[in-house]
Amino acid sequence: MAEELMKQFVSIGLSESKAKETLKNDALSKTLSELIVETNKYVKTGNGLNKTIGKLIYQTATTIKFQIRSHLPLVVEYIAKEKIDSEIKLSAAIDYLLSNPTASIDIKAFESSSGVGVTVSDQQIKDNVKSLIEKHKKDLIENRYRFNCGLLLGQLKKDLKFADGKAIKTEVDRQVLELLGPKNEKDLAKPVKEKANKVVNVAKNQSTDNCDDTADNGIDFIELLKSKAHLHKVGDNYKTDGYVITDKSMDLIAKHVKEIGGKVMTRFPPEPNGILHIGHAKAVNVNFGYAKAFNGCCYLRYDDTNPEKEEERFVREIKEMVEWLGYKPFKITHSSDYFDQLYEYAVHLIRKDLAYVCHQKQEELKGFNPPPSPWRTRPVVESLKLFEDMRKGKLAEGEATLRMKLTLEEGKQDPVAYRIRYIEHHRTGNKWCIYPTYDFTHCLCDSIENITHSLCTKEFQTRRSSYYWLCNAVDAYCPVQWEYGRLNINYTVVSKRKIAKLIDEKIVSDWDDPRLFTLTALRRRGFPAEAVNSFVTKMGLTGALTVVDPIMLDTIVRDNLNVTAPRAMAVLNPLKVRITNFPSETPLVPIYIEVPDFPSDPSIKSHHLVPFEREIFIDRSDFAEETTDKNFKRLTAKQRVGLKHSGYVIEVTKVVKTGGNEIERLEAVCHKVSEVEKPKSFIQWVSTPIVCEVRLYERLFNHKNPEDPNEVPNGFISDCNRDSLTIIKEAFVDTSVKYAKPYDKFQFERVGFFSVDPDSRLGRLVFNRTVLLKDSSTKN
Numbered sequence: 001m002a003e004e005l006m007k008q009f010v011s012i013g014l015s016e017s018k019a020k021e022t023l024k025n026d027a028l029s030k031t032l033s034e035l036i037v038e039t040n041k042y043v044k045t046g047n048g049l050n051k052t053i054g055k056l057i058y059q060t061a062t063t064i065k066f067q068i069r070s071h072l073p074l075v076v077e078y079i080a081k082e083k084i085d086s087e088i089k090l091s092a093a094i095d096y097l098l099s100n101p102t103a104s105i106d107i108k109a110f111e112s113s114s115g116v117g118v119t120v121s122d123q124q125i126k127d128n129v130k131s132l133i134e135k136h137k138k139d140l141i142e143n144r145y146r147f148n149c150g151l152l153l154g155q156l157k158k159d160l161k162f163a164d165g166k167a168i169k170t171e172v173d174r175q176v177l178e179l180l181g182p183k184n185e186k187d188l189a190k191p192v193k194e195k196a197n198k199v200v201n202v203a204k205n206q207s208t209d210n211c212d213d214t215a216d217n218g219i220d221f222i223e224l225l226k227s228k229a230h231l232h233k234v235g236d237n238y239k240t241d242g243y244v245i246t247d248k249s250m251d252l253i254a255k256h257v258k259e260i261g262g263k264v265m266t267r268f269p270p271e272p273n274g275i276l277h278i279g280h281a282k283a284v285n286v287n288f289g290y291a292k293a294f295n296g297c298c299y300l301r302y303d304d305t306n307p308e309k310e311e312e313r314f315v316r317e318i319k320e321m322v323e324w325l326g327y328k329p330f331k332i333t334h335s336s337d338y339f340d341q342l343y344e345y346a347v348h349l350i351r352k353d354l355a356y357v358c359h360q361k362q363e364e365l366k367g368f369n370p371p372p373s374p375w376r377t378r379p380v381v382e383s384l385k386l387f388e389d390m391r392k393g394k395l396a397e398g399e400a401t402l403r404m405k406l407t408l409e410e411g412k413q414d415p416v417a418y419r420i421r422y423i424e425h426h427r428t429g430n431k432w433c434i435y436p437t438y439d440f441t442h443c444l445c446d447s448i449e450n451i452t453h454s455l456c457t458k459e460f461q462t463r464r465s466s467y468y469w470l471c472n473a474v475d476a477y478c479p480v481q482w483e484y485g486r487l488n489i490n491y492t493v494v495s496k497r498k499i500a501k502l503i504d505e506k507i508v509s510d511w512d513d514p515r516l517f518t519l520t521a522l523r524r525r526g527f528p529a530e531a532v533n534s535f536v537t538k539m540g541l542t543g544a545l546t547v548v549d550p551i552m553l554d555t556i557v558r559d560n561l562n563v564t565a566p567r568a569m570a571v572l573n574p575l576k577v578r579i580t581n582f583p584s585e586t587p588l589v590p591i592y593i594e595v596p597d598f599p600s601d602p603s604i605k606s607h608h609l610v611p612f613e614r615e616i617f618i619d620r621s622d623f624a625e626e627t628t629d630k631n632f633k634r635l636t637a638k639q640r641v642g643l644k645h646s647g648y649v650i651e652v653t654k655v656v657k658t659g660g661n662e663i664e665r666l667e668a669v670c671h672k673v674s675e676v677e678k679p680k681s682f683i684q685w686v687s688t689p690i691v692c693e694v695r696l697y698e699r700l701f702n703h704k705n706p707e708d709p710n711e712v713p714n715g716f717i718s719d720c721n722r723d724s725l726t727i728i729k730e731a732f733v734d735t736s737v738k739y740a741k742p743y744d745k746f747q748f749e750r751v752g753f754f755s756v757d758p759d760s761r762l763g764r765l766v767f768n769r770t771v772l773l774k775d776s777s778t779k780n
């Protein structure tokens with residue numbers, strides 16, 4: 001068989017290696033073989049076949065879309081008869097067919113759109129090139145070979161629609177050479193390029209079918225979508241891969257386009273059964289971002305079809321997090337808003353004999369090969385009656401389901417559309433005791449809301465056919481589903497069930513415990529929303545699952561805070577130092593020191609005042625009475641140290657100890673920095689500080705994949721680092737933070753970035769350590 005196919009492929013001019021490569025792709029091989037058989041009706045393939053015919057046949061096989069397969073014989077006929085004789089004409093022909101998928105072909109229109117009979121002479125090409133070069137002559141002479149000839153080529157391709165691209169290019173090159181003469185030294189010199197942006201390429205497997213998978217530094221997600229998401233245009237649903245066209249599709253699409261005024265419509269559809277996590281930040285950016293990028297609208301739709309799980313708190317916090325990321329929903333809806341309409345659709349489906357009431361038990365349907373339902377062929381009237389009984393509460397839970405007559409990609413037969421649940425719903429109360437499933441609900445809600453692009457994660461790819469099937473089965477408008485890859489992070493769990501368990505076991509305090517990777521937790525820990533968005537952008541639009549180390553996120557957060565979080569001084573483990581020669585004339589009056597908010601950027605003039613007094617506090621770790629460590633550059637009994645921003649250096653004169661030989665305080669003298677030898681280092685310090693609580697966080701999990709039984713055989717709970725939270729009840733911070741509000745962010749110099757926790761009360765500030773100043777993996 002393979003040999004036969006090889007022969008066939010070679011007969012249209014494919015090289016052996018290309019033919020072999022083609023053989024690896026079953027679907028392509030099948031199509032190509034069919035096309036060759038068809039070609040043979042007109043010309044004999046094999047030796048002597050016009051090379052162009054072979055090339056175009058191959059191009060047809062690789063580009064034809066499922067929805068216009070029925071027109072393949074027509075395309076082959078035109079190629080074989082050399083009426084379609086260039087790649088451009090073939091693309092135009094395919095485009096025409098895609099745009100007119102259901103209508104019987106209007107041959108005249110087909111021919112004129114495909115350039116049949118159009119020839120562009122060499123003279124025409126020459127003349128057009130000449131007049132265009134004339135138009136750009138000044139620019140060309142000025143910029144010589146740096147002039148972007150792509151502009152000329154683009155224009156020429158437009159003007160000479162079906163001309164051979166190669167011939168145009170050759171003529172442009174020839175005439176440019178004639179005008180400018182050969183390249184000189186200057187032309188050949190490398191242009192001084194701006195430093196190229198680093199491209200972060202994360203996912204290596206496969207990318208979202210139509211999206212590049214990389215993000216350039218410096219652009220935001222909207223820009224990324226504009227430049228790299230090549231999805232269909234509004235109304236062009238029928239041109240997308242796998243879209244299923246019925247005889248109603250074109251009318252429904254036309255009506256849809258009219259209703260939305262041609263705008264992009266997307267939706268972000270979380271289940272309100274938990275708080276959004278870092279992965280959802282990608283989903284939010286993809287859905288809201290796509291709408292924003294193309295001046296469209298994005299719904300926030302709560303996918304609330306599981307009555308037992310919803311909580312009002314989650315509903316509120318999901319919206320809050322979407323807004324925190326900088327997006328505003330066009331409308332807020334719920335799947336449950338459409339329960340009435342969905343019920344009508346279900347009845348319609350039964351009437352068309354495309355759904356039936358089934359009594360197989362859930363256990364029977366488990367496993368790879370469950371037995372087919374004996375109820376599949378029951379009369380429509382019976383299903384209609386039983387479905388109504390289900391709705392009226394005449395049947396018990398588990399006694400019946402409504403099933404659709406279709407097979408999913410993975411082979412699953414007749415997915416369930418409705419099940420019985422005697423549970424009160426958080427919005428519809430007790431109105432319903434039957435609830436629709438994801439497979440039944442999602443596509444129909446998308447359809448009702450006139451969604452243009454239904455963007456979801458890759459695992460839903462296998463549900464795409466059921467999505468299309470159902471919209472078509474109930475004669476509703478069918479949106480297009482596009483998939484992108486999930487974004488996950490190592491050293492954590494994000495599943496709602498698992499976070500709930502961590503809370504139950506009191507390992508974390510709540511959904512927003514700063515050690516988690518829910519969005520409320522990240523906000524609480526002090527991660528700026530812009531940094532989360534940058535992280536998502538850097539991870540790209542890939543279709544592959546992306547799993548990254550939290551260090552990546554920390555780095556982006558650090559970069560952001562470095563330029564946004566004003567500096568303050570804090571000592572987490574205070575040691576009192578009394579300056580015996582304090583320079584103030586009136587020793588009880590502090591000197592006020594002006595400290596820049598961003599000392600490393602002198603262009604930023606904002607500053608704050610901190611008092612400098614006779615009694616100061618430094619961090620215990622910055623003093624070593626004696627040390628043999630030559631790298632210890634801070635204060636010792638013999639080594640001076642500078643006090644940041646004060647202009648002074650201190651020198652220990654006495655170490656005062658408790659009875660237990662613990663250092664109680666130091667006595668020191670100070671010198672002006674300008675009057676003594678420059679100290680090896682400068683440390684932070686505070687005077688009359690504010691006493692604050694400081695919470696320090698470490699990773700919650702020890703292993704990269706806490707959910708993987710190979711890495712963590714005893715389950716994710718066993719992997720928790722029980723020392724991941726350290727609370728310092730009495731840390732000293734300078735007075736500049738006195739009026740800080742929850743979520744305000746600071747860099748405590750030499751310590752880390754910190755954010756005010758919402759637990760803070762008047763006179764009792766609580767700070768969360770957001771990130772260290774440097775990557776902890778290099779520090780520890």
Ligand SMILES: Nc1ncnc2c1ncn2[C@@H]1O[C@H](COP(=O)(O)OP(=O)(O)OP(=O)(O)O)[C@@H](O)[C@H]1O
Nearest residue numbers: 269270271279280282283456457486487488495496
């Ligand atoms: N890790 C992730 N990366 C990207 N998108 C995600 C991720 N998790 C969920 N989404 C997407 O966010 C949208 C709303 O999510 P929803 O809460 O319904 O999903 P989920 O899969 O139940 O999430 P969970 O991870 O909490 O189980 C869906 O379109 C879903 O595909």
Ligand SMILES: NC(=O)CC[C@H](N)C(=O)O
Nearest residue numbers: 269270271303455456460
């Ligand atoms: N298609 C989707 O985006 C799926 C959303 C749905 N709420 C789910 O994850 O179950």
